[in-house]
Amino acid sequence: MRADGAEQGSGDGGKRGRKASKETRRQQLIEATIDSLARRGYSDTTLADVADGAGLSRGIVNFHFESKDNLLVATLQYMSEEYADHWNAALDKAGxxxxxxLWALIHADFDRKICTKRKLAAWCAFWGEAKSRPTYQALCGARDVKYQETVISLCADLKAEGGYGYEPEPMALSLCAMLEGLWLRLMMGDGTxxxxxxxxxxxxxxxxFPQHLTIQGPKPR
Known part of the structure; x- marks a missing residue:
């Protein structure tokens, strides 16, 4: 019985090892794609560049993604999910x-995990292609809507609590545009x-929001 159990356990471990290896390789390739987009841009990124950057064979890239388009879609999906998970976690932690x-939402956009030169450059590469690629728009659209709805709701609650005179939707649009503009300044490398x-x-x-925040942090209420 012990021998059978050991053999079964070894088999399960082998399956887990193969699964982990597959997931690890996919992540390596996605990270290498981000690097290539940051260095070369969208058009000049090739499967060969990604394979070399990941230290893997070109056949591995084809095995996991089959085409450059599939690899780029997977990379955009990964970055989009990472961003959404990050700001949602920040809000959950804020209570x-x-x-x-609001303080947590602002800081989340400039956290070192999300706001790096390579990731900002990769975002810029995707944004440059989004207008002509509906797949990219659809991929990020639902998450963008969720973010906008969250900010609008937060602005509405802040207005009710602080007695502000603004309308929540325009204020939310201004807030999001300000954050996006600062990301753009960082992407442009103008010294910001x-x-x-x-x-x-x-x-x-x-x-x-002077009733709620100072430059030092949230006001106690």
């Missing part, structure tokens, strides 16, 4: 405080740093 949630961008974002929300 019910409206000021704390992640720290300066975060400082600018905090200055904006401290002015827009």
């Amino acid at each position: 019910p405080s409206l000021a704390g949630r 740093t992640r720290e300066k961008a975060l400082e600018a974002a905090i200055a904006f929300v401290a002015i827009a």
Whole structure:
């Protein structure tokens, strides 16, 4: 019985090992794609570049993704899910405080896990192609809508609690545009740093929501 059990356990371990290896290789290839997009741009990224960057054979790339289009879609999906998971986790950690949630949302956009030169450059590469590629628009569209709805709802709650005179939807649009603009400045490499961008974002929300925030952080309520 022990021998049978050991053999069965070995088989399960082998299956888990193969599965882990497949997932690991896919992630290696996605990370290499992000690197290539950051260095070469969208058009000049090839499967060969990705394979070389990941230290894997070109046949492995074809095995996992079959085409450049499939690889790029998988990479965009990964980045989109990572971003959504990140800001949702930040809000969950912030708890019910409206000021704390707004503070967390701003900081999430400039966290080192999300806001890096290579990832910003990869986002820029995808954004440049999105207009002519409906797949990219559809892939990120639902998550963008969810983010917008979250910000609008937060602005509405902040208005009710703080007695502000703005309308929630235009304020939410302004807030999102400000964050996107700062990301664009970081992408352009005009000397804006992640720290300066975060400082600018905090200055904006401290002015827009003075009953809730200062540049030092959320006000106690």
